[in-house]
Amino acid sequence: MKQFQYVKASSNAGVITAISKPGTKIIAGGTNLVDLMKRGVTAPDRLVDITHLPLKSINITGKGLHIGALALNSVVAENALVVEKHPLLAMALKAGASPQLRNMATVGGNMMQRTRCTYFYDTAMPCNKRAPGTGCGAIGGINRMHAIFGTSSKCIAVHPSDMCVALAALDATVIIAGPKGQRTLQFTEFHRLPGEHPELDNHLATGEMILSVEIPDNNFAKNSYYLKVRDRQSYAFALVSVAAALDIQNGVIRGARLAMGGVAHKPWRLFEVEKSLIGKKPTEENFAQAAQLAMQGAKAYEYNAFKLKLAPATIAEALKHASGLV
Amino acid sequence: MEEAIKTAIPSSADGMSRIDGRAKVTGKAKYAAEYRPDGLAYGVLAGSTIAKGTVTAIDIARAEKAPGVLAVVTHFNSPKVPGHQKPKKPTKKAGPILVFNDNVIHYNGQPIAMVIADTYERALYAASLVKATYNKQAHDTKPPSDISMGIAPWGKDSVRGEADAWKNAPFKLEQEYVIPTEVHNPMELHAIIAKWDGADKLTVWDKTQGTQATRDDIAKAFNIPAANVQVIAKFVGGAFGSALQVWPHEIAAILGAKLVRRPVKLVLHRQDMFTSVGHRPYTWQKVGIGATADGKLVGITHEAVGQTSTYEDFAEGPINVSKGLYACPNVTTRYKLLSLNIGTPTWMRGPGEATGAFALESALDELSYQVKIDPVQLRLINYAKVDPENGKPYSSKYLDEAYKMGADQIGWENRRQEAGAVKKDGWLVGYGMGGGMFGAYRDSATVKAVMRADGTLLLQTAVTDIGPGTGTAMVLIAADIMGLPADKIKFEMGDSSLPNAPMQGGSATTATVGGAVYDACTELKQKFQKLIGNGGTDNPDYAKILSDKNLAGLDVTTQSSLGADAQNKYSMQAWSVHFTRVLVHPATGVVKIDKVVSVADSGKVISQKTARSQLIGGAIGGIGMALMEDAIIDHRYGRYVNNNFADYHVPVNADIPQMEALFVNKPDSHINAMGAKGMAEISLIGMAAAVANAVFNATGKRVRDLPITPDKLI
């Protein structure tokens, strides 16, 4: 890999100044960035190690549960507050990667991880995300793992995270710091669709860093489930995953949150399906019906048409688990 | 002979742990890439980005100027490898890749340049700066899909009895089966350190399955005496066949070391493991099979087309199982090779037979539903008591017992013959079985056995251990004959300068080297018994005898092989059968293996623990074959797209249930004194069908193109 400078940051302000310069990147757990550097997909001149900053805390604030950007994936998954209040997040985290990776991976790094599209990883292949204007290798190529929602003629990649699917479902917000101070974004607005600019994965601007995420209180702890369908039982990215959270009172659904992974360039929240479930009884038939709604606007490519069938099946199955039907 | 067998299997053998287990798990075991000769430099290869054509220019200027770079080698500037000469007689194919020898590109990823630098990272970076210009030609990487494709390496069809007789049977079927390209992908990457000790003297630490074969090939390539080349492979982190030959990267490192006058280390990247060190070839197969109403096979026709490269033919035996596994009067086989712009395939665990067994054992399962006969029963009805190809008796065969052991252990009686009939907690439950065979080989090997003054025994031979636990088995054999505790015996191997031994391959090591250890130890013991005279004793006190006779030590060097007589008289085979219980989720198509029982009929078991590991490991390889492994090429570019461990899946712990490994454990009294046959290949052969058949039993869906991923079941 290209020789680079390495600096340890001692303050958020220091990080922001450093990453405002071109060619500089934050390194957290390094589980994604270092791989990309080894394969020549990215070649920063300078890395800013942020792992010594005090951004690891997990605690309750007036706005809900606060999780620092440097909290490790494994720590978040085991945290008592998380397990008690938002078991969906714990389940999603445990469905991701491997224990070794989760021990290194941070919340911020997980949000910022890049697509696993194999064309993106191979510098000998065309890819608009890695090298804008070279074309999309996956369109017309091997696209079994690719998106069925929100694609563009420039890119059909998916965001690979499991954690983010749960956070999107749980109405989380993202706290961001930058040269102009702090700002907050809805988690569902953090990642973007590829459109004309697949090189941009999200709405983080140059010089900005993630400080934390916050999850508002909810009534979903009892009835939530993360279901990840994959080619092997562990250490594989999702073919389709579903985060399902229900608020069931007296046998009737009062609130629902649903998001899918493995189907779009961002965690794919299913607002319409959620609405359709309100006031319904948690039955297999109702779930199957609702799941069909999710597929409006879906578009398959040569090798991923199975997702059109797998996605609704997984939604229905996840809802069954969440509601205790299985 | 009987007597020898009894004593040769020590009861203390049961449960002895690997002699090198501790070294392996504590990191003390040194693998090829872990040696640190003074002045070590690092080589990194750059590969072609086209699949066919010629290299017209390579810009190395930026790479040469990059920090730490010692040399950039391409075919334009490479020192000549003296043994790299074009064959004098023109042949149809170009022959093996002669690295940096010419400008012709045969496959995507073929090495076109090597950067040598003072650190690995610097070499890696400089390699990314090498830019080639090509004259690109239309490539072909599309795998076979019909018997009309390719050429027959062995000429005509093989016909036993009547050709294509299955067509006349009352019950019959004809189906196509596909095994995609699989990559050996041992955990340890292929690696070499080459160090010249003089103009014609070389030391090489290498990942290889055969130190002496590698030594000879290198000596030939560089035109130096074989005695001047020392190849060391003390530990090998898996290979599965991929290290049975010398590949271009090994030659590259050696020529690089000569050029920069420093030892050079070259470790392949995971991507290169897909292109440059062989693979199990994508194979299309068609099986026609017919039987009478009572399940007697009338005929089998087995066709197969495997892929090979455009520059070499690699042929294996996928159709062998159809010739040998069952007593079927009429068997027709056709085998062809299709030349593509890919690296040449090579032997991969259970080569050919594993591919063929998937097709045959699936077809037999399909037939069992037609004739409505239990699959185990169907196999017993067609049980071969003599080799159906040549009528020879088997040196030993207890496969019927293996069937029974496996069926009992898995709970086969709970299987229902109709598919999709059993459900448990929302999952479909299915049972399946499949088996296989592989020739039981024994080669020639030489072992030196040295009894030292302190009463410890040293055994030496050049063989390697790529993982099965060879050293452990050898120590157990020696312990029994010599009457010594295992910790008084040292087995030294993995060095070409030791006495001759063949490559570790073809499941032949235990039979071959074990046979030689047996003979050497027997001879050495007799030498001691002669020394003390009087017919000796059964348990000589070696240290005392040496001291009494004022000797520093006593040794013998013994060569041993299988007599031609036994080989001519008997058909020597090893058998396996695998039983699986699987769960399939009806909505998501997820397959979970719930239980596996694998049974081997491979003669007497020498080392319980390592044999068990071997059988389990092979069966897990079969699960990978059934459910996951698939090296995918984007044919527009002729380039692999899932060439890493995140995308090319092999089973992880979560995929593996309780695995039961059972052994018939009855000696083959003809192959060697211990009665032991190899079991590396049979551990895998038949497993993929056992899984696919169970999936069918669970779901009623027959998947004939592996791997069985969830999308194929919804």
Ligand SMILES: Cc1cc2nc3c(=O)[nH]c(=O)nc-3n(C[C@H](O)[C@H](O)[C@H](O)COP(=O)(O)OP(=O)(O)OC[C@H]3O[C@@H](n4cnc5c(N)ncnc54)[C@H](O)[C@@H]3O)c2cc1C
């Ligand atoms: C083989 C493999 C399998 C995997 N499987 C899964 C899976 O199944 N599911 C899943 O969800 N994930 C999976 N992962 C991905 C894993 O979750 C990510 O690699 C990890 O979360 C990244 O975190 P990190 O701290 O190591 O990030 P790094 O690698 O350090 O950084 C990643 C990116 O984030 C940026 N970054 C880091 N922190 C911040 C911050 N605070 N503000 C702004 N930018 C920041 C970095 O600049 C960099 O661009 C897998 C990874 C591997 C290697």
Ligand code: SF4
């Ligand atoms: S899908 Fe996106 S990431 Fe993949 S090749 Fe196309 S542009 Fe690149």
